[in-house]
Amino acid sequence: MKPATIINVLVVATLLVAPYWLNAYWVDVLNSIGIYAVLALSLNVILGYAGLFHMGHAAFFAVGTYTTAILNTQFGIPVLWLMPLSGLTAGFFALLVARPIIHLRGDYLLIVTIGIVEIVRIALVNNVFGITGGSNGIFGINRPELFGYVIRTPHEFYYLIFGFAAITVLLFLRLENSRFGRALNYIREDDVAAEGSGIDAAHYKLVAFVLGAFWAGMAGTIFAAKMTIVSPQSFTFWESVVMFTIVILGGSGNIRGVLLGAFLIVGLPEVFREFAGARMLVFGAAMILMMIFRPKGILPAQPRTYNLDFLAGPRGGGK
Amino acid sequence: MSASPLLRLSQLTKSFGGVMAVNQVSFDVDHGTIVGLIGPNGAGKTTVFNLITGNYRPDSGEILFDGRNIVNMRTNRIVTLGIARTFQTIRLFQNMSALENVLAGCHCRMRSGAIGAMLRLPWQKREERQALEIAVGELEFVGLRSQLDQAARNLSYGNQRLLEIARALATKPRFLILDEPAGGMNDYETQVLVDLINQIRERGITVLLIEHDMNLVMKICEKLVVLEYGVMIAQGAPMEIQKDQRVIDAYLGAPDDDEDEDF
Ligand SMILES: Nc1ncnc2c1ncn2[C@@H]1O[C@H](COP(=O)(O)OP(=O)(O)OP(=O)(O)O)[C@@H](O)[C@H]1O
Ligand SMILES: [Mg+2]
Numbered sequence: 001m002k003p004a005t006i007i008n009v010l011v012v013a014t015l016l017v018a019p020y021w022l023n024a025y026w027v028d029v030l031n032s033i034g035i036y037a038v039l040a041l042s043l044n045v046i047l048g049y050a051g052l053f054h055m056g057h058a059a060f061f062a063v064g065t066y067t068t069a070i071l072n073t074q075f076g077i078p079v080l081w082l083m084p085l086s087g088l089t090a091g092f093f094a095l096l097v098a099r100p101i102i103h104l105r106g107d108y109l110l111i112v113t114i115g116i117v118e119i120v121r122i123a124l125v126n127n128v129f130g131i132t133g134g135s136n137g138i139f140g141i142n143r144p145e146l147f148g149y150v151i152r153t154p155h156e157f158y159y160l161i162f163g164f165a166a167i168t169v170l171l172f173l174r175l176e177n178s179r180f181g182r183a184l185n186y187i188r189e190d191d192v193a194a195e196g197s198g199i200d201a202a203h204y205k206l207v208a209f210v211l212g213a214f215w216a217g218m219a220g221t222i223f224a225a226k227m228t229i230v231s232p233q234s235f236t237f238w239e240s241v242v243m244f245t246i247v248i249l250g251g252s253g254n255i256r257g258v259l260l261g262a263f264l265i266v267g268l269p270e271v272f273r274e275f276a277g278a279r280m281l282v283f284g285a286a287m288i289l290m291m292i293f294r295p296k297g298i299l300p301a302q303p304r305t306y307n308l309d310f311l312a313g314p315r316g317g318g319k
Numbered sequence: 320m321s322a323s324p325l326l327r328l329s330q331l332t333k334s335f336g337g338v339m340a341v342n343q344v345s346f347d348v349d350h351g352t353i354v355g356l357i358g359p360n361g362a363g364k365t366t367v368f369n370l371i372t373g374n375y376r377p378d379s380g381e382i383l384f385d386g387r388n389i390v391n392m393r394t395n396r397i398v399t400l401g402i403a404r405t406f407q408t409i410r411l412f413q414n415m416s417a418l419e420n421v422l423a424g425c426h427c428r429m430r431s432g433a434i435g436a437m438l439r440l441p442w443q444k445r446e447e448r449q450a451l452e453i454a455v456g457e458l459e460f461v462g463l464r465s466q467l468d469q470a471a472r473n474l475s476y477g478n479q480r481l482l483e484i485a486r487a488l489a490t491k492p493r494f495l496i497l498d499e500p501a502g503g504m505n506d507y508e509t510q511v512l513v514d515l516i517n518q519i520r521e522r523g524i525t526v527l528l529i530e531h532d533m534n535l536v537m538k539i540c541e542k543l544v545v546l547e548y549g550v551m552i553a554q555g556a557p558m559e560i561q562k563d564q565r566v567i568d569a570y571l572g573a574p575d576d577d578e579d580e581d582f
Contacts, residue, residue, distance in 0.1 A: 172437075174436050175436050178433075178443075178447070179436065179447070179450070180431070182419060182422060183426060185419075189412040189413065189415060193410035195394040196374075196404055196406070197487075197490065199423065200395045201395070211433055306451060311452060
């Protein structure tokens with residue numbers, strides 16, 4: 001077995017049995033990590049693959065979370081049924097807001113997307129359409145039910161969250177190794193050359209936004225179900241920064257890197273809780289050092305490999 | 320030659336601020352020919368290319384490709400219609416492999432999207448294989464198959480130019496425009512390039528190229544178009560152009576003027 005395969009197996013096995021040894025508090029920490037991991041993976045489509053500096057992902061997460069919260073509390077629709085719908089709402093919202101800004105570059109896009117998070121948060125605080133519950137938020141969201149089994153405890157949520165994360169990883173791996181994933185990379189590398197090669201850059205950027213938002217919206221459903229209470233405080237600019245940092249620090253464009261980033265950024269501060277005041281300082285210093293010594297992240301994106309064995313000719317193998 | 324040309328430019332004009340980069344330029348490119356666009360630095364040659372490929376919008380004038388006006392069409396649409404290009408300053412995806420650079424060209428002839436990729440349907444896999452086959456084939460055609468794993472930035476300058484041609488060919492063009500393909504190549508590489516361009520024509524692809532290497536131009540083009548200060552001052556067979564007094568004064572004058580090239 002290749003070392004990478006062994007690591008994969010070990011990580012998956014550890015994750016499967018971890019809740020066994022951990023108390024509710026630590027499982028809850030893992031649950032947070034899992035949700036952030038999904039969010040960061042969805043942001044990675046936009047920021048990592050397509051290279052679009054999007055710092056407003058919390059806005060899409062918020063739209064998904066509130067869609068679930070509102071429809072569940074108002075109409076009693078089972079939470080997990082609302083997952084695709086929350087994804088669609090967030091995706092549609094992304095379509096609306098991203099379309100006019102899609103041509104912006106780098107720092108300009110960054111600033112506008114920060115603005116989007118703030119607009120959404122303020123709209124929620126101000127109880128738009130009278131359905132978001134203002135700054136108190138929405139209470140009494142139902143527990144999710146899977147095959148007649150109600151999910152309540154952190155341990156139960158753990159398998160729901162990490163199950164969803166696993167599906168996300170598998171699907172996004174396929175996405176990465178496809179015509180779509182390549183197209184986003186070409187655009188990131190040089191969008192003039194990409195268009196000159198026949199790729200509709202504007203279209204793909206938009207699809208990246210919509211897909212990333214769709215996934216963040218679905219993560220919102222799980223978040224709403226886990227919290228049972230949602231309020232605007234969960235969707236501040238800071239949340240966007242955390243997601244952004246996970247992707248950049250872990251390894252932009254690399255699924256493993258993003259997963260590792262989620263564990264480090266969300267998990268480490270919990271581990272070093274005793275050091276209270278100093279921990280953010282140490283954390284900040286570590287990040288600065290990282291960006292100096294590993295500017296492409298802890299696990300930078302690796303080139304894709306192609307199996308060319310099916311080709312006849314002088315040189316079959318790709319690697 | 321068939322009656323209607325593959326490409327017809329009429330009264331094409333483009334200015335940047337006060338500079339008339341292209342001024343009332345009209346010429347035809349017939350099916351199956353190799354046409355050279357020449358002229359001194361800053362004459363507007365690259366601008367003509369950028370107008371054809373939709374990178375710039377003309378101020379006025381028409382561009383007919385196969386009888387169809389392509390002015391105001393987006394670049395990727397124009398590529399899909401069958402016009403491919405290379406860039407004067409190489410624009411490869413430098414951090415990606417040679418193979419993936421060529422796969423970029425295959426993109427516009429494929430259809431699977433994000434959902435197809437996630438579901439990995441059988442036809443999607445088949446399409447992916449076909450694309451790989453085409454990409455490897457084009458790398459082989461330009462002589463870079465053995466380097467398909469290399470990141471584009473690690474290739475020599477001459478090979479980077481060939482890789483751009485392979486990427487352009489992977490779009491299955493009917494019309495290929497090359498902006499100074501021999502720029503930065505040594506004599507041997509230039510000779511290989513001449514053979515390659517002839518082979519491209521044999522594949523039924525019409526070629527329009529910008530080139531300062533007069534030797535190369537005289538050898539492979541059946542028609543030359545000469546620009547100076549955005550104005551077309553002559554067009555015709557290479558032998559006539561060589562004798563044209565205006566062209567000699569404007570461009571050919573001092574024999575062997577080596578220029579530096581920059582976008
Ligand atoms: N994007 C642009 N903005 C402003 N001016 C431009 C632009 N592109 C070209 N020009 C100007 O238009 C004129 C023609 O430039 P162009 O690049 O087409 O020349 P060229 O014939 O390709 O020259 P060379 O042989 O040096 O490549 C030049 O004066 C140039 O400065
Ligand atoms: Mg030029």
